[in-house]
Amino acid sequence: MSIDLTIVQFCPKYADMDYNIEYMTDNIKEDDSDIIVFPELSLSGYFFLKKSDILDLALRADGEIISQFQNYAEKYNKAIVFGFIEKDKSNFYNSAAILMPDKAESSIYRKSHLFYKERLIFEQGNTGFFNVYWEEKDLNIGTMICYDWRFPEAARSLALKGADLILCPANLVTGVWEEAMRTRALENKVYVAVINRVGYESINEETLQFNGKSTIISYNGKNIISAGEDNEIALTAEINPEKTRDKSFNEINDIFIDRRPELYFK
């Protein structure tokens, strides 16, 4: 079964949750694909240095705003994935909501590897790497966030657990991830999508320039479709999860069966 995947590259307004919710909601309503994905922290903006600055932007996973997006997932029979500041008791996480048409399949991933000054406000993610299985579409969706890209173990863990598609909502500020993300697709024979933002944010005279280039990568490590580095755009590609499940590439080699985990140093 083929699946239409849409990635939305945009510039979230800093600390303007109303604007961002409306922008994302409009995209969800206009889109007719099976999955729609937005960048990391797309509800809030990215660059915060004090917990006191995010109190009004932090959401409970079971709160009203996430529930509203869950309702859209059900209403439009669509998987909806986006980043948000999650509040759990007194802790904050850099999280991604993976909201499925069947609420029982929905889940929250908390970013495992924190980048730079995220450490000032977020706890390290404690959910680990897991996939969400969409039974109706027979699709295994793995999710990681931004700097997780740099650790081959992140995508590897998701792929070994059966991911067909690895989503990576991101707020990337360099270009060094591009070859690496194609490598993640190739070395695991899975689809990979990087959903980056554009624009910039400044605080205390430090500016982060986000560089777009959101990309859907095929299981052969080649880009299917890519965005520019500074424009807002929604891109759609068709993916076929069954293509990712046979890990052989000739009559003898299979990139998963050929592994020698007993020799690997962790």
Next chain:
Amino acid sequence: MSIDLTIVQFCPKYADMDYNIEYMTDNIKEDDSDIIVFPELSLSGYFFLKKSDILDLALRADGEIISQFQNYAEKYNKAIVFGFIEKDKSNFYNSAAILMPDKAESSIYRKSHLFYKERLIFEQGNTGFFNVYWEEKDLNIGTMICYDWRFPEAARSLALKGADLILCPANLVTGVWEEAMRTRALENKVYVAVINRVGYESINEETLQFNGKSTIISYNGKNIISAGEDNEIALTAEINPEKTRDKSFNEINDIFIDRRPELYFK
């Protein structure tokens, strides 16, 4: 301390050990770098389908031919690395000799991941991934062979054990490894060298075309120097092992300290 690394891309003559030994010996004698590396199975050629065809090409690690190269390592105060068919009792391995000026530091790596019809003649390597430490030069040398490139765990294991430089003697027949090998350097912050061969070999109407492009890659994931796809050439680059030891890239993040092995699925 900076180190001069030479990689020799050439076309070994099929099953002509005398020619290959002379070619390699000439290069060793003419070279004035600290390390010289030749391709996978450079003593024998690559494409064999029956054990009976390699009996005269298989060498004991402590035999005369390897010992002669060990003598050159001592005489020229140079690390010499090359691939050969290793015979150990009744088993054959696709091995790399890592021959150091101090014989006590020399070692043999047996290819962990066997490609395609190598499985007809070789046993899977049982040495695991290890580094050879060259005390005089303060350099940790990790070695993997060809198809090991496809498994991020190979380079990762070497890097986590302290490799400054990962050598990958190879007989590569596709181009899909190029971005991946730059990614191995980047994700581990180590130098990586791919020492590929050129030319082709045919057997039973099946032809393997080896595609060169031997490359020395810096710890930032950028090529330092690369060969063409069909010429014999020796390339030299200067590397500085100390550059690979600080795994931080800003005042907060360190790509090794940031790892979350408790979350990784192996």
